Amino acid sequence: xxxxxxxxxxxxxxxxxxxxxxxxxxxxxxxxxxxxxxxxxxxxxxxxxxxxxxxxxxxxxxxxxxxxxxxxxxxxxxxxxxxxxxxxxxxxxxxxxxxxxxxxxxxxxxxxxxxxxxxxxxxxxxxxxxxxxxxxxxxxxxxxxxxxxxxxxxxxxxxxxxxxxxxxxxxxxxxxxxxxxxxxxxxxxxxxxxxxxxxxxxxxxxxxxxxxxxxxxxxxxxxxxxxxxxxxxxxxxxxxxxxxxxxxxxxxxxxxxxxxxxxxxxxxxxxxxxxxxxxxxxxxxxxxxxxxxxxxxxxxxxxxxxxxxxxxxxxxxxxxxxxxxxxxxxxxxxxxxxxxxxxxxxxxxxxxxxxxxxxxxxxxxxxxxxxxxxxxxxxxxxxxxxxxxxxxxxxxxxxxxxxxxxxxxxxxxxxxxxxxxxxxxxxxxxxxxxxxxxxxxxxxxxxxxxxxxxxxxxxxxxxxxxxxxxxxxxxxxxxxxxxxxxxx
Amino acid sequence: xxxxxxxxxxxxxxxxxxxxxxxxxxxxxxxxxxxxxxxxxxxxxxxxxxxxxxxxxxxxxxxxxxxxxxxxxxxxxxxxxxxxxxxxxxxxxxxx
Ligand SMILES: [Zn+2]
Numbered sequence: 012x013x014x015x016x017x018x019x020x021x022x023x024x025x026x027x028x029x030x031x032x033x034x035x036x037x038x039x040x041x042x043x044x045x046x047x048x049x050x051x052x053x054x055x056x057x058x059x060x061x062x063x064x065x066x067x068x069x070x071x072x073x074x075x076x077x078x079x080x081x082x083x084x085x086x087x088x089x090x091x092x093x094x095x096x097x098x099x100x101x102x103x104x105x106x107x108x109x110x111x112x113x114x115x116x117x118x119x120x121x122x123x124x125x126x127x128x129x130x131x132x133x134x135x136x137x138x139x140x141x142x143x144x145x146x147x148x149x150x151x152x153x154x155x156x157x158x159x160x161x162x163x164x165x166x167x168x169x170x171x172x173x174x175x176x177x178x179x180x181x182x183x184x185x186x187x188x189x190x191x192x193x194x195x196x197x198x199x200x201x202x203x204x205x206x207x208x209x210x211x212x213x214x215x216x217x218x219x220x221x222x223x224x225x226x227x228x229x230x231x232x233x234x235x236x237x238x239x240x241x242x243x244x245x246x247x248x249x250x251x252x253x254x255x256x257x258x259x260x261x262x263x264x265x266x267x268x269x270x271x272x273x274x275x276x277x278x279x280x281x282x283x284x285x286x287x288x289x290x291x292x293x294x295x296x297x298x299x300x301x302x303x304x305x306x307x308x309x310x311x312x313x314x315x316x317x318x319x320x321x322x323x324x325x326x327x328x329x330x331x332x333x334x335x336x337x338x339x340x341x342x343x344x345x346x347x348x349x350x351x352x353x354x355x356x357x358x359x360x361x362x363x364x365x366x367x368x369x370x371x372x373x374x375x376x377x378x379x380x381x382x383x384x385x386x387x388x389x390x391x392x393x394x395x396x397x398x399x400x401x402x403x404x405x406x407x408x409x410x411x412x413x414x415x416x417x418x419x420x421x422x423x424x425x426x427x428x429x430x431x432x433x434x435x436x437x438x439x440x441x442x443x444x445x446x447x448x449x450x451x452x453x454x455x456x457x458x459x460x461x462x463x464x465x466x467x468x469x470x471x472x473x474x475x476x477x478x479x480x481x482x483x484x485x486x487x488x489x490x491x492x493x494x495x496x497x498x499x
Numbered sequence: 500x501x502x503x504x505x506x507x508x509x510x511x512x513x514x515x516x517x518x519x520x521x522x523x524x525x526x527x528x529x530x531x532x533x534x535x536x537x538x539x540x541x542x543x544x545x546x547x548x549x550x551x552x553x554x555x556x557x558x559x560x561x562x563x564x565x566x567x568x569x570x571x572x573x574x575x576x577x578x579x580x581x582x583x584x585x586x587x588x589x590x591x592x593x594x595x
Contacts, residue, residue, distance in 0.1 A: 030563045031563050031564065031565050032561075032563050032564060032565045032566075037561070037564060037565055037566035038565070038566075038567070038568065039565045039567070046584055047584035047585050048571055048574075048575060048584055048585065048586065049571060049584075050567075051568065051571055051574065052568035052570070053568070053570070053574075056574055058574075064559060064560075064561045065558065065560060065561060066560070066561050066563050067560030067561060067562060067563065068562070068563035069563070070560065087550075087552035087553055087555075088552065089551075089552050094513070096515055097591075098586075098588040098591055111552065145591060146585065147590075147591070158589075158590055159580075159582070159587045159588065159589065159590055160587075160588050160589070160590055160591040161582055161585035161586070161587055161588075162585060162586040162587075162588055163584075163585060163586075164586070288509075288513055290513065298555055298558055298559070299551060299552035299555045299558065300558050301552070301555055301556065301557055301558045303557065
């Protein structure tokens with residue numbers, strides 16, 4: 012009888028917390044592009060006699076994630092030393108949390124790609140410091156020829172929150188969805204920029220197989236997945252690999268494997284015999300971390316609406332489609348912007364459509380965040396009000412929008428600058444435009460006049476030009492009859 | 500629960516300490532003396548004693564403010580080896 016398999020996945024997600032200074036010292040966390048070893052001090056360089064002092068903001072951000080995930084935010088926790096030697100670690104140990112993490116337990120509920128609900132329990136989330144960065148200079152392009160490695164401690168000591176899930180995930184797409192949801196949460200809360208490419212969000216996966224004949228494959232840890240796509244690909248690959256070994260009667264050994272994105276394979280990492288003998292012990296340099304009940308309650312009262320709550324509200328209260336709601340609820344600022352438009356009187360669905368297309372387009376073009384978007388929600392609402400009352404066509408409205416965004420001008424100025432008038436283009440003004448179009452396109456006009464336009468192609472062309480001149484603000488039937496009259 | 504010579508060697512390796520064979524024997528003896536002492540402490544009834552984390556009321560927190568340090572050049576200069584802005588260490592291959 013053929014064997015069947017069950018996949019068991021647990022994820023460890025490291026999120027870089029968006030603080031200005033490091034977890035235990037006042038050095039800047041802004042290491043990207045910084046001169047090597049410019050954001051360092053005796054604490055993060057591990058100088059004897061220096062003393063770490065915890066960054067309160069990092070503790071708050073960690074607690075916010077815990078509150079959002081329904082974790083117990085523990086009032087009394089402590090920091091441990093995780094001891095190992097590696098050159099990216101200045102002290103010979105990493106300050107982390109061990110038996111008393113700041114957040115214990117929790118649950119993340121999300122829909123999979125088919126819209127089915129998935130529930131993944133959270134084991135814990137703990138604070139720890141990041142390591143420095145190693146640079147491996149090459150000799151003649153060959154890494155193996157280099158005699159030295161170079162170390163930059165700018166990233167050393169940057170605060171991380173490690174969020175550990177229970178092994179509740181049953182397939183690679185769910186692992187990807189879980190990670191998307193954690194990323195959306197930390198971005199929405201402003202806890203982290205959650206960027207996988209730059210390493211502000213890093214995922215390690217533990218994956219194993221349960222076989223129908225009662226066997227269990229050992230747990231394999233997968234590292235080096237730098238995008239959601241590589242996470243899913245690496246896990247798909249590993250499911251196949253492990254099932255093949257087990258189906259052939261082989262054994263899966265507990266090990267760490269490295270994902271090679273170019274090759275599309277996971278590869279066994281040389282295992283160091285003492286690699287996991289970290290000899291954790293409480294860091295004597297740091298007093299217990301006490302987050303008082305008052306502080307936790309103060310944070311709880313400041314917690315914003317969560318992304319999944321916002322998504323549901325956009326559907327329920329505004330009647331948005333599931334897709335629109337999901338896109339907008341990626342960002343708290345986008346939701347706040349839409350709320351601003353609706354409060355200023357805009358119809359929710361139309362406003363959502365504009366925010367999703369026009370506003371996000373400008374943000375992408377300018378590579379700015381919505382907080383820096385020059386148009387206030389009230390201004391967008393005022394444009395949309397004219398559209399609603401039939402005073403502005405959608406085309407004309409977009410012109411006005413573009414001018415307001417470009418110049419930062421008010422509605423009336425922008426309308427004048429865009430050459431747009433409120434209301435219908437008709438009467439003598441429309442007649443002027445028709446005459447201008449006919450004069451500029453004398454050939455087409457003559458063809459229509461002399462009956463050489465059997466399929467009405469040319470007259471439609473002329474009508475189109477007139478509509479474009481009026482920015483869509485003329486009545487099509489009126490334009491057609493006017494042209495016909497002029498050419499009869 | 501006696502510490503064996505192998506355990507001493509293992510701990511020495513973890514701590515990156517070079518320990519000679521004769522020292523291993525002596526150190527195993529020292530380890531065992533210390534552990535015997537702690538075994539005596541284990542006999543104390545601590546069931547009513549609160550954990551240190553429950554004995555502290557408040558932790559000093561640092562505000563999230565950046566301050567730069569002007570000693571980077573001194574730190575780099577004191578390192579066993581440097582390459583301009585970097586600390587230079589013996590070659591480390593990525594564990595791939
Ligand atoms: Zn520092």
